[in-house]
Amino acid sequence: xxxxxVLTWSAAGLGTAIAVPAGGFGILYSTxxxxxxxxxxxxxxxxxxxxxxxxxxxxxxxxxxxxxxGTTAFKPGGKTDTWGVNGSYLGPTVRLRRGEDxxxxxxxxxDEDTTVHWHGAHLPAAVDGGPHQSIAPxxxxxxxxxxxxxxxxxxxxxxxxxxxxxxxxxxxxxxxxIDDDISDALPLPHRYGIDDVPLIVQDRTFSSDNQFEEDSxxxxxxxxxxxxxxxxGTYGPYFSVTTKKARLRLLNAxxxxxxxxxxxxxxxxxxxxxxxxxxxxxxxxxxxxxxxGERAEIIVDFKEDETVDLRSxxxxxxxxxxxxxxxxxxxxxxxLRFKAADSLDDSPELPATLVDMPDLNADNPTxxxxxxxHGMNQINNKTMDMxxxxxxxxxxxxxxxxxxxxxxxLHNFHVHDVQFQVIDVDGAxxxxxxxxxxxxxxxxxxxxxxxxxxxTDYTDPDLPYMYHCHILRHEDMGMMGQFVVLGDNEDVGxxxxx
Ligand code: C2O
Ligand code: CU
Ligand code: CU
Numbered sequence: 001x002x003x004x005x006v007l008t009w010s011a012a013g014l015g016t017a018i019a020v021p022a023g024g025f026g027i028l029y030s031t032x033x034x035x036x037x038x039x040x041x042x043x044x045x046x047x048x049x050x051x052x053x054x055x056x057x058x059x060x061x062x063x064x065x066x067x068x069x070g071t072t073a074f075k076p077g078g079k080t081d082t083w084g085v086n087g088s089y090l091g092p093t094v095r096l097r098r099g100e101d102x103x104x105x106x107x108x109x110x111d112e113d114t115t116v117h118w119h120g121a122h123l124p125a126a127v128d129g130g131p132h133q134s135i136a137p138x139x140x141x142x143x144x145x146x147x148x149x150x151x152x153x154x155x156x157x158x159x160x161x162x163x164x165x166x167x168x169x170x171x172x173x174x175x176x177x178i179d180d181d182i183s184d185a186l187p188l189p190h191r192y193g194i195d196d197v198p199l200i201v202q203d204r205t206f207s208s209d210n211q212f213e214e215d216s217x218x219x220x221x222x223x224x225x226x227x228x229x230x231x232x233g234t235y236g237p238y239f240s241v242t243t244k245k246a247r248l249r250l251l252n253a254x255x256x257x258x259x260x261x262x263x264x265x266x267x268x269x270x271x272x273x274x275x276x277x278x279x280x281x282x283x284x285x286x287x288x289x290x291x292x293g294e295r296a297e298i299i300v301d302f303k304e305d306e307t308v309d310l311r312s313x314x315x316x317x318x319x320x321x322x323x324x325x326x327x328x329x330x331x332x333x334x335x336l337r338f339k340a341a342d343s344l345d346d347s348p349e350l351p352a353t354l355v356d357m358p359d360l361n362a363d364n365p366t367x368x369x370x371x372x373x374h375g376m377n378q379i380n381n382k383t384m385d386m387x388x389x390x391x392x393x394x395x396x397x398x399x400x401x402x403x404x405x406x407x408x409x410l411h412n413f414h415v416h417d418v419q420f421q422v423i424d425v426d427g428a429x430x431x432x433x434x435x436x437x438x439x440x441x442x443x444x445x446x447x448x449x450x451x452x453x454x455x456t457d458y459t460d461p462d463l464p465y466m467y468h469c470h471i472l473r474h475e476d477m478g479m480m481g482q483f484v485v486l487g488d489n490e491d492v493g494x495x496x497x498x
Contacts, residue, residue, distance in 0.1 A: 028219060029322060034227045034331040037311065042337035046237040048193035049175060049200070052092035060101045060144065063094060065116065067135075067158075067172060068109040074235040078210040083110070083170040089233040091174030093198060094156065096147040098180035103144040108135040113160050114167055116141070118176055119293060120154035120275055120419070120439045122456075125463040125484070128416055131161035131386060132463060132495070149419070150277035150355070150437065151183035153198070153249040153295045161386060165255050165472035169214060169224055171233070173200065173253045182355055183278060187348030189247040189299070195347065197239065198249045199310075201335060202230045203257045216473075221376060221409045222256035223473025225328045229312075231336050238337040241302045245347035246338075247272070248298050248310075252290040255472040257328050258317065258410065258442065260289040261335070263300075264309040270350055273297035276419030276437025280357040282350055283432050289315055291412040291442035293470035296433075299350055302340045310336040318444035323409040357436070360452035361423045363398040371403045371467070371481075373411045373443070376474050379467075383478035389464050390481040392492040398454045405443035411474065413449075414440040416465035417485070420453035440470050455485045461493035 054061045070088025071079035085091025096102050106116050113136055117129035123145040127133070135141040154176040158167035175198045189195035203226030205213035216224045231237045252259055263269070263286075270282035275295050288296050302308075315329035324330055369391070370380070377383050382390070393399055400423065405411045419437035422430040426447040434441070441449060461484055468480030484492055 029325060032219065032325055034328070034333070036228070036333050038334065040334040041236050042238040042309070042334075044234050044236050044238070046239040046336065047232045047234045049090060049093045049198060049232055051192065052086070052094045060103050061096065062103045062105070065091065065104055065106045066109060067107065067114055067116070072171070072233065074230065074233070075206070075210065080206070080210050080212060082212070083167065083172050085172060085174055089171040090200060091156070091172070093175040093177060095177045095179065098147050098149065098151065098178060100147050101144065102147060103142065106135060106141040106143065108137055108139055108141070111137050112163070113137070114158045114172070115160050116156050117159035118154065118156050120152060121145070121176065122149045122417055122419075124458040125417070125460050125465050128465060129156070130159045130416065130466050134160060147178050149178060151180040152178045152275070152277035152437070153251065153273065153297055154178060155251055155253065155295070157253070159466075161384070162476045165223055165476050166214065168253065168472055169212065169255055175200065175249070175251065177249075186351055186354060188272065188350075189243065189245055189347060195243040195245065196247045196249070198232065198251070199336065200232050200251050200253045201259060202226070202254045204228055204230055219326045220328070221323070222327055222471045224255045225257050229333050229335050238339055241338050241340040241344065243345045243347050244302060245350070246300050246302065248300060250288070250290060250296045250298065252292050252294050254292050256292060258289060258291045258315045259312040259333070260287055260315045262287045262311055262313050264311055267301070267308065269301070270299040271296060271433060272299055272354060274433075274436035275439045278354040279436040280355060281353045285433065287313060288433060289317065289442065291410070291440065291470065292472065293412065293414055293440040294442070302338065302344060304340055304344050305342045306340045308338050309334055310338070317410070317442055318447070319410060320408065327410045360398055360421045360454055361400070363454065365398045365400040365452060367393065367397065367399045369399065369401050371401060371413070373403070373405045373413070373469060373479065374407060377477035377479045379479055379481050382481065384468075384480040387495050387497070388482065389484055389492050389495060392461065392484045392486040392490070393455045395455055395457060395459050395485055395487055398452060401451045401453065403441075403443060403449045403451060404447065405445050408445050410442070411469045411471060411479070412440055412442045413467070414470045415453065415467045417458070418453045418455060420451040423450040423452050425449050459485050459487040459490060461486055461490045462495060464495060
């Protein structure tokens with residue numbers, strides 16, 4: 001920063017003053033917007049991540065995951081240095097049935113520590129893959145757990161303390177799909193890669209020699225934001241539609257960007273599932289916004305011979321001037337082109353109802369807690385400390401957490417181990433798209449979100465689960481806390497030194 005006169009402002013609790021050269025602000029503001037509508041050549045066929053291979057021994061389904069470096073050809077002009085799982089970029093889709101025991105051998109071929117966290121999964125803290133399950137270079141981490149939750153679109157990604165943003169940005173992420181009998185019995189599109197398609201959406205900026213830019217503008221409080229889109233690691237992708245309906249499993253696997261998904265002709269589609277699984281009934285909508293870490297399953301109708309694009313529109317999350325702009329929420333992107341064949345296979349009619357949704361709030365929550373997100377790295381005025389357990393929750397009880405973003409720029413909130421329900425937002429019933437199982441939620445500034453959740457098992461007084469902002473830079477800076485699930489007569493213990 002130069003020493004000339006600067007224009008500064010600091011937002012409430014921002015902690016860091018943002019400074020730009022006087023006169024530069026207007027220019028910076030007006031140029032700080034990315035718009036790729038009608039500007040993407042959709043000439044690469046969408047890659048569908050392969051299903052992870054597995055072997056079943058003694059009733060346990062076993063996967064081998066190799067975390068490695070590589071190079072990937074995304075676009076003309078040279079290969080990009082990337083990281084991947086069993087490949088050079090991203091990882092295979094891990095698929096499990098509810099009730100199934102799964103084991104994983106995760107080998108770290110990087111030259112630094114990493115972890116693999118199963119985002120959205122209900123499992124013991126010891127196998128959660130958070131910052132305490134560090135895998136040293138050359139080591140193999142063995143994790144075994146039972147798929148014990150509703151059919152859902154989950155994902156996996158590294159979670160090393162302070163370095164998650166870089167590991168995910170370089171390409172370490174993959175889908176984790178849970179199936180169950182209830183969802184299998186519904187007339188929903190089920191054919192993987194044909195009418196049931198995972199879409200891992202990420203933004204990247206390429207340097208002139210085709211490497212991922214890892215720096216971010218200092219005006220942007222959220223960290224890396226790219227000006228181009230990859231879907232499943234495909235640059236400028238198109239998908240060939242062969243059925244009248246398709247189920248799209250959208251995952252925002254970007255470090256810091258919010259997408260407001262919709263179609264180029266503003267067609268309506270049906271939201272059928274949120275982070276933790278199917279909704280009680282489909283919700284017709286024209287837009288679905290996802291912040292980093294969130295997922296949505298949607299059903300889209302296609303007509304023969306048509307072309308339509310999935311896009312991201314400016315986000316409407318209540319962020320005002322100037323952070324709406326600096327957090328990329330004024331941006332517009334062409335994401336993925338759908339090209340429908342001239343004859344399409346029939347698809348089943350979408351059922352009017354999907355699954356039963358219990359009301360957790362009716363369970364008489366025994367404990368309420370408050371979480372205030374301040375600055376870029378604090379929850380309740382504390383920064384993450386690997387050795388500090390912030391609190392213990394009692395097993396088999398329902399808790400209600402009130403979460404608030406106290407600053408005018410973007411935060412979201414993610415809780416490990418559970419899927420929660422949004423009881424209300426600022427005292428009012430939540431918007432329809434938030435009625436469903438969630439593990440990550442975007443926070444409009446200042447509004448209290450009341451979340452109900454139930455910790456049903458896997459007690460461990462010493463090994464914590466995480467809660468944190470899923471803007472990966474904020475998570476890395478320490479906007480994260482730790483809790484343990486306690487048995488009936490247990491007290492909060494001590495985190496083992498790693
Ligand atoms: Cu997807 Cu704790 O993270
Ligand atoms: Cu998680
Ligand atoms: Cu944040």
